[in-house]
Amino acid sequence: MSEAPVTESDLQAYADGRLDAKRRMAVEAWLATRPEEAERIADYRKLAKELRGIYDPVMSETLPPRFVRKRVQWRRFAFAAGWMLIGLLIGTLSGWELHESRPTAAPAADVGVAMARRAAIAHATYSPEVRHPVEVGADQEAHLVAWLSKRLGAPLRVPQLDEVGYSLVGGRLLPGDTGPVANFMYQTQKGARITLYVRTEVAGNRETAFRYAEEGRVRVFYWVDRKMGYALSSGDISKDELLKVANTVYQQLNP
Numbered sequence: 001m002s003e004a005p006v007t008e009s010d011l012q013a014y015a016d017g018r019l020d021a022k023r024r025m026a027v028e029a030w031l032a033t034r035p036e037e038a039e040r041i042a043d044y045r046k047l048a049k050e051l052r053g054i055y056d057p058v059m060s061e062t063l064p065p066r067f068v069r070k071r072v073q074w075r076r077f078a079f080a081a082g083w084m085l086i087g088l089l090i091g092t093l094s095g096w097e098l099h100e101s102r103p104t105a106a107p108a109a110d111v112g113v114a115m116a117r118r119a120a121i122a123h124a125t126y127s128p129e130v131r132h133p134v135e136v137g138a139d140q141e142a143h144l145v146a147w148l149s150k151r152l153g154a155p156l157r158v159p160q161l162d163e164v165g166y167s168l169v170g171g172r173l174l175p176g177d178t179g180p181v182a183n184f185m186y187q188t189q190k191g192a193r194i195t196l197y198v199r200t201e202v203a204g205n206r207e208t209a210f211r212y213a214e215e216g217r218v219r220v221f222y223w224v225d226r227k228m229g230y231a232l233s234s235g236d237i238s239k240d241e242l243l244k245v246a247n248t249v250y251q252q253l254n255p
Helices: 008-015 021-032 035-060 072-094 108-126 138-152 239-253
Strands: 167-175 180-187 193-199 211-215 218-225 228-234
Touching: 008 021, 008 035, 021 035, 035 108, 035 167, 108 180, 108 193, 108 211, 108 218, 108 228, 138 167, 138 180, 138 193, 193 239, 218 239, 228 239
Parallel strands: none
Antiparallel strands: 167 180, 180 193, 193 228, 211 218, 218 228
């Protein structure tokens, strides 16, 4: 009997470490012949690691005295509820909880917030990298733009930020909640880095105003323009400087 085909559910379970040994070996053999899929699952694992680093410390916090109860079942309930919350956060932010049916479109405001969180996590994951911060370097910019435009199904433009002190490092493809997204990285001569996260299929929004968010030490300005969503992230510069760069990006994308 032939091995059952590898499904998206198998891939997500593999990334989460929930497969038995036999099925894990089958998935690994399948990934070995599909480098793009292998890289996508590796990205999921990196995102999950970042999320666990952010939320696992919550479980070690001491409960305030007013929540302490003599009965043990209250502690057990709190522990279970806490891990359920972390599971929901990981599923929401990393897109690990998948369904066979097409997801219902979320309100634009919710899409923007989720996009900002994903952008911040991607920035925190890749900006510290020294040897492999991007998949395709700035020396292949034309190839990078053509490749990512094809994968996202929309013509992309890469802003030139030399006038505000940032040069393009390159970019990479990342998994999003409804499809692939692009992530471009820039840096100053002193090594300060910013990343521009770009996604498509953001429908139902007419508001193009900048929104601001913080995720840990990462600052994010994000906005939605028609069906495109953008998020500019940095952990190295002030909010005012990031806003200045965001304005430059917006002006170049909307001449």
